[in-house]
Amino acid sequence: MVTFTESEIDKLIEEDVPYFDLTTYLLDIGNKEGTISFSARHEIVVCATEECKRIFDRFNLKVLKFTSSGTQVPPKEVFLKAKGKAEAIHKVWKVTQNLLEYGSGIATRTRNLVNLAKSVNPDVEIVTTRKTLPLSKKICIKGILAGGALPHRLGLSETVLIFEQHSKFLGGLEELLKKLPSLKKRVPEKKVTVEVNSVEEAFLALKAGADVVQIDKFSPEEVKKVVEFKERNFPSAKVAAAGGINESNIKTYASTGVDIIVLTCAYFGKPADIKVQIEPC
Template structure:
């Protein structure tokens, strides 16, 4: 995944705006040392490539590094580097934070995918645009490392029609009347529409939309609706969204929809990553 240099530099600058004052005051900056990152719990590792770029900027020599996507076990060292104490301490916390949070998202994503695919091997897990501002690049990478996919990276990417759009078009009926012209404009893209009821979904399906996103419909309602809609258009893409977490994921996966849209991955508990810095003689 492409993450610009300015993003990497900003991550480092947030923690080290000027100097590491403590290392400077102690007078240990030029001493040689080694830093080792290890995990205190089993996890899916994520963030290594960004950490390596930070370490390169700090002139640290990396001797061991496992790539993002690696399964790591409690107690396992997955990255080791050497250099000056001042550089090791500047790398310490910013890199630990990347590993903590990115690995947390990747691990939870892997767990949710496994949970969903146990009941529906063909189901997709996709994430919303509702992540914490300023963390999008790393969050999306972590989701993909865990095996899921971003539902929508931004407004310029896909056509996804909500009720907020329909309010300017005379409601659902006004939108359906304009649908042939709309589809002509986006002939190379799928046209997905949010439906708040099965009845609206049937109308939209018969009108020729490419997909429906149902918001906050119960698994029981979706179970009954999916066969009806697929009978009208077997190629119709069906998504379930709204409050989907690891607690109800399996129930939604059993409904027969093609994908589950969730925000919960972004709030994954960080992995407990440990760090040890030692002096070298």
């Protein structure tokens, strides 16, 4: 799973508690003992409980119940609970709730997308794009991992993905494909992915030796043509379908036999609806 640094945990706390909790201070309840518990109002895939535990630790809260990220829990079931001073409980309340709601929302959407796709194509892999909400990448990636997907690319440094925006500088796709054998020799431990704009370009890229052909905004019928051509002629290559794939059409795209589905929609939507119960001991 994704690891948050100590400074990132501190920053999450500092955003909500820059100095102290004025309300708890004025009410003079800070030293009273209490519990904080979390449950969902609907079925969710839990995400970010590990970070919540680390926040609890910062405030000397004792964890009474813990559920790992990636666990599916039914409505109303308490999946995280801690005990300690009221001052600490109120300081961690919204920080942890926000983490859980956003992370679990992404994880739950992702699990649903994965289940829909694999119900018609058990071998398909769901991967997500770099289009995360700015400054929220770690919780987005942790969410999709908890939901059963993988990141398509975590950044520009570790993968070779050639877009039309690259090939234009070489004179177009055909000139790029001429360079493909030498390019693959330079990165023998990497897969080389080429994005194309038509079925015909997909055929050309496969013939040139692309390890993965990424097809963006193709219809399911066009995807199927590329998949069938690949299976007949280049079975070791992979086809990745991207662009506009979501819960409403993922089964249709998965049923084409495509190897990889690339999507962004898992990141965006309603957060999980998580109930926080705070009680004095």
